Amino acid sequence: MLSEWIEYSLAGDRATERGRVPGGHYRLLGPGLLELTPDVPAESARACVLSVGIHGNETAPIELLGECLARLEAGLMRLGAPVLVVLGNLEAIRRAERYVDTNLNRLFRRDIDATGMEPDRARELMAAVDAFHARHAGPSRRGSPLHYDLHTAIRDSRYPRFVVSPFAETAVSPEQWRWFAAAGIQAVLHQHRHSWTFSHYSKHYHGAQAFTLELGRALPFGHNDLAALAPMGRLLESLVAGREPPTGDPERMAFFRVEHELMREAEAFRLCFPDDTPNFTEFAPGTLLAEDARAGDTRVGERPLRVVFPNARVELGARAALLVSPAPAPEA
Numbered sequence: 001m002l003s004e005w006i007e008y009s010l011a012g013d014r015a016t017e018r019g020r021v022p023g024g025h026y027r028l029l030g031p032g033l034l035e036l037t038p039d040v041p042a043e044s045a046r047a048c049v050l051s052v053g054i055h056g057n058e059t060a061p062i063e064l065l066g067e068c069l070a071r072l073e074a075g076l077m078r079l080g081a082p083v084l085v086v087l088g089n090l091e092a093i094r095r096a097e098r099y100v101d102t103n104l105n106r107l108f109r110r111d112i113d114a115t116g117m118e119p120d121r122a123r124e125l126m127a128a129v130d131a132f133h134a135r136h137a138g139p140s141r142r143g144s145p146l147h148y149d150l151h152t153a154i155r156d157s158r159y160p161r162f163v164v165s166p167f168a169e170t171a172v173s174p175e176q177w178r179w180f181a182a183a184g185i186q187a188v189l190h191q192h193r194h195s196w197t198f199s200h201y202s203k204h205y206h207g208a209q210a211f212t213l214e215l216g217r218a219l220p221f222g223h224n225d226l227a228a229l230a231p232m233g234r235l236l237e238s239l240v241a242g243r244e245p246p247t248g249d250p251e252r253m254a255f256f257r258v259e260h261e262l263m264r265e266a267e268a269f270r271l272c273f274p275d276d277t278p279n280f281t282e283f284a285p286g287t288l289l290a291e292d293a294r295a296g297d298t299r300v301g302e303r304p305l306r307v308v309f310p311n312a313r314v315e316l317g318a319r320a321a322l323l324v325s326p327a328p329a330p331e332a
Protein backbone atom coordinates (compact mmCIF):
# COMPACT_ATOMS: atom_id res chain seq x y z
CA MET A 1 0.00 0.00 0.00
CA LEU A 2 1.10 3.51 -0.78
CA SER A 3 0.91 4.71 2.84
CA GLU A 4 3.46 2.06 3.82
CA TRP A 5 5.87 2.88 1.02
CA ILE A 6 8.19 5.00 3.17
CA GLU A 7 8.43 2.35 5.93
CA TYR A 8 8.95 -0.42 3.36
CA SER A 9 11.62 1.59 1.57
CA LEU A 10 13.53 2.19 4.80
CA ALA A 11 13.17 -1.43 5.91
CA GLY A 12 14.50 -2.53 2.51
CA ASP A 13 11.33 -4.61 1.99
CA ARG A 14 9.55 -5.01 -1.31
CA ALA A 15 6.26 -3.12 -1.44
CA THR A 16 3.46 -3.67 -3.95
CA GLU A 17 4.96 -2.39 -7.19
CA ARG A 18 1.91 -0.65 -8.59
CA GLY A 19 -1.61 0.19 -7.56
CA ARG A 20 -4.50 2.63 -7.72
CA VAL A 21 -4.92 5.88 -5.81
CA PRO A 22 -7.95 8.16 -6.15
CA GLY A 23 -7.58 9.87 -9.53
CA GLY A 24 -4.70 7.78 -10.87
CA HIS A 25 -2.10 5.15 -10.10
CA TYR A 26 1.33 4.72 -8.52
CA ARG A 27 4.35 2.76 -9.64
CA LEU A 28 7.58 1.98 -7.77
CA LEU A 29 10.54 2.77 -10.01
CA GLY A 30 13.29 1.59 -7.66
CA PRO A 31 14.41 1.95 -4.05
CA GLY A 32 12.96 5.19 -2.68
CA LEU A 33 11.51 6.19 -6.06
CA LEU A 34 7.76 6.44 -6.58
CA GLU A 35 5.87 7.84 -9.56
CA LEU A 36 2.26 9.03 -9.34
CA THR A 37 0.37 9.36 -12.62
CA PRO A 38 -3.10 10.90 -12.88
CA ASP A 39 -5.76 9.31 -15.13
CA VAL A 40 -6.40 12.78 -16.54
CA PRO A 41 -4.07 15.64 -15.57
CA ALA A 42 -5.95 18.56 -14.01
CA GLU A 43 -6.12 21.88 -15.86
CA SER A 44 -3.44 23.42 -13.61
CA ALA A 45 -1.25 20.32 -13.35
CA ARG A 46 2.54 20.59 -13.54
CA ALA A 47 5.00 17.72 -13.54
CA CYS A 48 6.54 17.86 -10.11
CA VAL A 49 9.52 16.25 -8.35
CA LEU A 50 9.22 16.18 -4.55
CA SER A 51 12.38 14.95 -2.84
CA VAL A 52 13.09 14.36 0.86
CA GLY A 53 15.82 12.66 2.88
CA ILE A 54 18.72 13.77 0.69
CA HIS A 55 20.25 14.22 4.14
CA GLY A 56 19.37 11.28 6.36
CA ASN A 57 18.81 13.15 9.64
CA GLU A 58 16.28 15.61 8.17
CA THR A 59 13.04 13.89 9.07
CA ALA A 60 10.28 16.56 9.08
CA PRO A 61 10.00 16.63 5.26
CA ILE A 62 9.70 12.82 5.23
CA GLU A 63 6.84 13.00 7.74
CA LEU A 64 5.18 15.86 5.84
CA LEU A 65 5.28 14.03 2.53
CA GLY A 66 4.13 10.82 4.24
CA GLU A 67 1.05 12.69 5.50
CA CYS A 68 0.35 13.97 1.99
CA LEU A 69 0.54 10.44 0.51
CA ALA A 70 -1.69 9.10 3.31
CA ARG A 71 -4.32 11.77 2.57
CA LEU A 72 -4.20 10.86 -1.10
CA GLU A 73 -4.63 7.17 -0.36
CA ALA A 74 -7.47 7.88 2.10
CA GLY A 75 -9.38 9.72 -0.63
CA LEU A 76 -9.13 13.14 1.06
CA MET A 77 -7.76 14.44 -2.25
CA ARG A 78 -7.46 13.20 -5.82
CA LEU A 79 -4.30 12.86 -7.86
CA GLY A 80 -4.24 15.53 -10.59
CA ALA A 81 -0.57 15.90 -11.59
CA PRO A 82 2.38 13.65 -12.46
CA VAL A 83 4.65 13.50 -9.41
CA LEU A 84 8.01 11.84 -8.84
CA VAL A 85 8.55 11.24 -5.12
CA VAL A 86 12.16 10.68 -4.04
CA LEU A 87 13.48 9.34 -0.74
CA GLY A 88 17.08 10.41 -1.24
CA ASN A 89 19.75 8.79 0.92
CA LEU A 90 18.05 5.62 2.22
CA GLU A 91 21.03 4.28 4.15
CA ALA A 92 21.67 7.65 5.82
CA ILE A 93 17.97 7.87 6.82
CA ARG A 94 18.23 4.40 8.39
CA ARG A 95 21.29 5.55 10.34
CA ALA A 96 19.73 8.97 11.16
CA GLU A 97 22.89 10.63 9.85
CA ARG A 98 23.41 13.47 7.40
CA TYR A 99 25.34 11.16 5.06
CA VAL A 100 27.27 7.90 5.12
CA ASP A 101 30.53 8.63 3.24
CA THR A 102 30.06 12.01 1.58
CA ASN A 103 27.42 14.74 1.23
CA LEU A 104 24.98 13.54 -1.46
CA ASN A 105 23.78 17.09 -2.06
CA ARG A 106 27.05 18.16 -3.73
CA LEU A 107 27.15 15.35 -6.32
CA PHE A 108 24.38 16.21 -8.80
CA ARG A 109 26.42 16.87 -11.93
CA ARG A 110 26.49 14.82 -15.10
CA ASP A 111 30.28 14.61 -15.26
CA ILE A 112 30.64 13.11 -11.79
CA ASP A 113 33.19 10.28 -11.91
CA ALA A 114 33.45 9.36 -8.22
CA THR A 115 32.29 5.92 -7.09
CA GLY A 116 30.80 4.78 -3.82
CA MET A 117 27.45 4.73 -2.11
CA GLU A 118 26.49 8.41 -2.44
CA PRO A 119 27.91 8.99 -5.96
CA ASP A 120 26.05 5.86 -7.14
CA ARG A 121 22.83 7.11 -5.54
CA ALA A 122 23.30 10.54 -7.15
CA ARG A 123 23.55 8.81 -10.56
CA GLU A 124 20.33 6.83 -9.87
CA LEU A 125 18.47 9.95 -8.82
CA MET A 126 19.70 11.98 -11.81
CA ALA A 127 18.60 9.18 -14.17
CA ALA A 128 15.17 9.02 -12.50
CA VAL A 129 14.71 12.77 -12.78
CA ASP A 130 15.88 12.77 -16.43
CA ALA A 131 13.42 9.99 -17.33
CA PHE A 132 10.56 11.68 -15.45
CA HIS A 133 11.10 15.01 -17.18
CA ALA A 134 11.41 13.25 -20.56
CA ARG A 135 8.07 11.47 -19.98
CA HIS A 136 6.35 14.75 -19.16
CA ALA A 137 7.98 17.09 -21.69
CA GLY A 138 6.27 18.25 -24.86
CA PRO A 139 3.66 20.71 -26.04
CA SER A 140 0.89 19.38 -23.75
CA ARG A 141 2.94 20.24 -20.67
CA ARG A 142 1.65 23.20 -18.68
CA GLY A 143 4.39 25.58 -17.53
CA SER A 144 7.86 24.56 -16.39
CA PRO A 145 8.30 21.39 -14.37
CA LEU A 146 8.81 21.84 -10.64
CA HIS A 147 11.29 20.37 -8.20
CA TYR A 148 11.05 21.07 -4.48
CA ASP A 149 13.87 19.43 -2.50
CA LEU A 150 12.78 19.50 1.14
CA HIS A 151 15.34 19.78 3.94
CA THR A 152 15.73 20.93 7.54
CA ALA A 153 18.70 22.85 8.93
CA ILE A 154 21.28 21.81 11.52
CA ARG A 155 20.75 24.89 13.71
CA ASP A 156 18.12 27.49 14.56
CA SER A 157 17.47 30.32 12.19
CA ARG A 158 16.32 33.95 12.36
CA TYR A 159 13.99 32.73 9.57
CA PRO A 160 13.10 29.12 10.48
CA ARG A 161 11.56 28.37 7.06
CA PHE A 162 13.48 29.59 4.03
CA VAL A 163 14.13 28.74 0.43
CA VAL A 164 17.47 28.48 -1.38
CA SER A 165 17.06 29.47 -5.02
CA PRO A 166 19.85 27.79 -7.03
CA PHE A 167 21.93 29.73 -9.53
CA ALA A 168 21.05 28.92 -13.17
CA GLU A 169 19.94 30.52 -16.43
CA THR A 170 16.23 29.90 -15.86
CA ALA A 171 14.40 32.89 -14.37
CA VAL A 172 12.20 32.22 -11.34
CA SER A 173 8.55 32.52 -12.21
CA PRO A 174 7.01 35.24 -9.96
CA GLU A 175 4.15 32.92 -8.95
CA GLN A 176 6.70 30.84 -7.01
CA TRP A 177 7.22 33.73 -4.56
CA ARG A 178 3.45 34.06 -4.09
CA TRP A 179 3.12 30.32 -3.42
CA PHE A 180 6.03 30.34 -0.97
CA ALA A 181 4.63 33.37 0.89
CA ALA A 182 1.33 31.51 1.40
CA ALA A 183 3.19 28.36 2.44
CA GLY A 184 4.83 30.09 5.42
CA ILE A 185 8.27 30.63 3.90
CA GLN A 186 9.92 33.59 5.64
CA ALA A 187 13.06 34.22 3.57
CA VAL A 188 14.64 33.52 0.18
CA LEU A 189 18.36 33.09 -0.47
CA HIS A 190 19.63 33.45 -4.05
CA GLN A 191 22.71 31.38 -4.85
CA HIS A 192 25.46 33.28 -6.70
CA ARG A 193 27.05 30.33 -8.54
CA HIS A 194 26.53 26.69 -9.51
CA SER A 195 26.18 24.54 -6.43
CA TRP A 196 25.53 21.01 -7.85
CA THR A 197 22.73 20.34 -5.38
CA PHE A 198 19.68 18.25 -6.33
CA SER A 199 17.47 21.30 -6.90
CA HIS A 200 20.23 22.95 -8.93
CA TYR A 201 20.32 19.82 -11.11
CA SER A 202 16.66 20.15 -12.13
CA LYS A 203 17.01 23.88 -12.74
CA HIS A 204 20.31 23.74 -14.62
CA TYR A 205 19.68 20.66 -16.79
CA HIS A 206 15.86 20.74 -17.11
CA GLY A 207 14.86 24.40 -16.77
CA ALA A 208 12.65 23.46 -13.82
CA GLN A 209 11.38 25.87 -11.21
CA ALA A 210 13.53 24.23 -8.55
CA PHE A 211 14.38 25.13 -4.95
CA THR A 212 15.88 23.75 -1.76
CA LEU A 213 13.34 24.32 1.00
CA GLU A 214 14.58 24.53 4.60
CA LEU A 215 11.65 23.67 6.87
CA GLY A 216 12.88 24.26 10.40
CA ARG A 217 15.48 22.42 12.41
CA ALA A 218 16.61 18.80 11.94
CA LEU A 219 15.09 16.58 14.67
CA PRO A 220 14.57 12.82 15.02
CA PHE A 221 11.41 11.13 13.72
CA GLY A 222 8.43 11.86 15.99
CA HIS A 223 9.87 15.12 17.37
CA ASN A 224 8.85 17.45 14.54
CA ASP A 225 6.23 20.19 14.86
CA LEU A 226 4.22 19.43 11.74
CA ALA A 227 1.60 22.04 12.75
CA ALA A 228 4.12 24.76 11.83
CA LEU A 229 4.39 23.14 8.39
CA ALA A 230 0.64 22.95 7.72
CA PRO A 231 0.74 25.79 5.12
CA MET A 232 3.62 24.01 3.36
CA GLY A 233 1.55 20.81 3.47
CA ARG A 234 -1.25 22.68 1.68
CA LEU A 235 1.16 23.78 -1.06
CA LEU A 236 2.34 20.18 -1.57
CA GLU A 237 -1.24 18.91 -1.68
CA SER A 238 -2.22 21.52 -4.26
CA LEU A 239 0.65 20.40 -6.47
CA VAL A 240 -0.23 16.71 -6.13
CA ALA A 241 -3.90 17.48 -6.83
CA GLY A 242 -2.94 19.64 -9.83
CA ARG A 243 -4.73 22.65 -8.30
CA GLU A 244 -3.47 26.26 -8.36
CA PRO A 245 -1.75 26.67 -4.93
CA PRO A 246 -2.86 29.37 -2.47
CA THR A 247 -1.02 32.69 -2.94
CA GLY A 248 0.35 35.21 -0.43
CA ASP A 249 2.22 38.50 -0.48
CA PRO A 250 5.95 38.03 -1.25
CA GLU A 251 6.69 41.28 0.58
CA ARG A 252 6.22 39.27 3.78
CA MET A 253 9.46 37.45 2.93
CA ALA A 254 13.03 38.74 3.35
CA PHE A 255 15.33 38.32 0.33
CA PHE A 256 19.08 37.69 0.46
CA ARG A 257 21.87 36.83 -1.95
CA VAL A 258 25.08 34.92 -1.38
CA GLU A 259 28.12 37.21 -1.44
CA HIS A 260 30.78 34.65 -0.64
CA GLU A 261 31.14 30.94 -0.02
CA LEU A 262 33.45 30.18 2.87
CA MET A 263 35.33 26.95 2.09
CA ARG A 264 37.22 24.69 4.47
CA GLU A 265 40.70 24.17 2.98
CA ALA A 266 42.72 22.79 5.91
CA GLU A 267 42.43 20.33 8.78
CA ALA A 268 43.28 23.25 11.03
CA PHE A 269 40.08 25.20 10.46
CA ARG A 270 37.72 26.93 12.85
CA LEU A 271 34.73 29.22 12.78
CA CYS A 272 35.22 32.09 15.21
CA PHE A 273 31.69 32.20 16.59
CA PRO A 274 29.67 29.79 18.74
CA ASP A 275 28.50 26.54 17.17
CA ASP A 276 24.85 27.29 17.91
CA THR A 277 24.82 30.68 16.15
CA PRO A 278 21.46 30.81 14.31
CA ASN A 279 21.34 31.04 10.52
CA PHE A 280 21.11 34.66 9.21
CA THR A 281 22.93 36.10 12.26
CA GLU A 282 24.56 39.38 11.21
CA PHE A 283 28.23 40.19 11.81
CA ALA A 284 29.65 43.72 11.78
CA PRO A 285 32.42 44.93 9.42
CA GLY A 286 35.84 43.70 10.49
CA THR A 287 34.58 40.68 12.48
CA LEU A 288 36.86 37.64 12.23
CA LEU A 289 34.67 34.77 10.97
CA ALA A 290 37.07 31.90 10.25
CA GLU A 291 40.68 30.79 10.56
CA ASP A 292 42.06 28.28 8.07
CA ALA A 293 45.69 27.10 8.03
CA ARG A 294 45.77 27.13 4.20
CA ALA A 295 43.30 29.84 3.17
CA GLY A 296 44.06 32.26 6.01
CA ASP A 297 41.57 34.39 7.92
CA THR A 298 38.13 35.42 6.69
CA ARG A 299 36.81 38.75 7.97
CA VAL A 300 33.67 40.70 7.21
CA GLY A 301 34.50 43.48 4.73
CA GLU A 302 33.05 46.99 4.68
CA ARG A 303 29.41 45.95 4.85
CA PRO A 304 27.80 43.64 7.43
CA LEU A 305 27.30 40.02 6.42
CA ARG A 306 25.00 37.30 7.68
CA VAL A 307 26.06 33.69 8.09
CA VAL A 308 23.98 30.76 6.78
CA PHE A 309 24.71 27.00 7.14
CA PRO A 310 27.90 27.44 9.21
CA ASN A 311 29.54 24.06 9.75
CA ALA A 312 33.22 23.72 10.66
CA ARG A 313 33.07 19.91 10.45
CA VAL A 314 32.58 19.64 6.68
CA GLU A 315 34.96 17.66 4.48
CA LEU A 316 38.12 19.42 3.20
CA GLY A 317 37.30 21.49 0.11
CA ALA A 318 33.61 21.73 1.08
CA ARG A 319 31.47 24.73 1.96
CA ALA A 320 31.72 25.70 5.62
CA ALA A 321 29.28 28.65 5.46
CA LEU A 322 27.47 31.01 3.13
CA LEU A 323 28.01 34.73 3.73
CA VAL A 324 24.95 36.63 2.60
CA SER A 325 23.50 40.14 2.42
CA PRO A 326 20.01 41.57 1.81
CA ALA A 327 18.81 41.65 -1.79
CA PRO A 328 15.95 43.57 -3.39
CA ALA A 329 12.60 41.77 -3.49
CA PRO A 330 11.92 40.51 -7.03
CA GLU A 331 9.01 41.83 -9.12
CA ALA A 332 5.90 39.98 -7.97
Ligand SMILES: O=C(O)CCC(=O)N[C@@H](CCC(=O)O)C(=O)O
Pocket residue numbers: 055105151152153154155164166195197199212308309310311
Ligand atom coordinates in the same frame (compact mmCIF):
# COMPACT_ATOMS: atom_id res chain seq x y z
O1 LIG B 1 21.92 23.45 8.28
C1 LIG B 1 22.86 23.22 7.53
O2 LIG B 1 24.02 23.62 7.77
C2 LIG B 1 22.65 22.45 6.26
C3 LIG B 1 21.21 22.29 5.83
C4 LIG B 1 21.21 21.75 4.41
O3 LIG B 1 21.29 20.57 4.23
N1 LIG B 1 21.20 22.67 3.45
C5 LIG B 1 21.37 22.32 2.06
C6 LIG B 1 21.28 23.57 1.25
C7 LIG B 1 21.45 23.27 -0.21
C8 LIG B 1 21.66 24.52 -1.07
O4 LIG B 1 22.63 25.26 -0.82
O5 LIG B 1 20.85 24.72 -1.98
C9 LIG B 1 22.73 21.67 1.86
O6 LIG B 1 23.70 22.08 2.54
O7 LIG B 1 22.83 20.76 1.04
Ligand SMILES: [Zn+2]
Pocket residue numbers: 054055058151152
Ligand atom coordinates in the same frame (compact mmCIF):
# COMPACT_ATOMS: atom_id res chain seq x y z
ZN1 LIG C 1 19.74 19.08 4.13
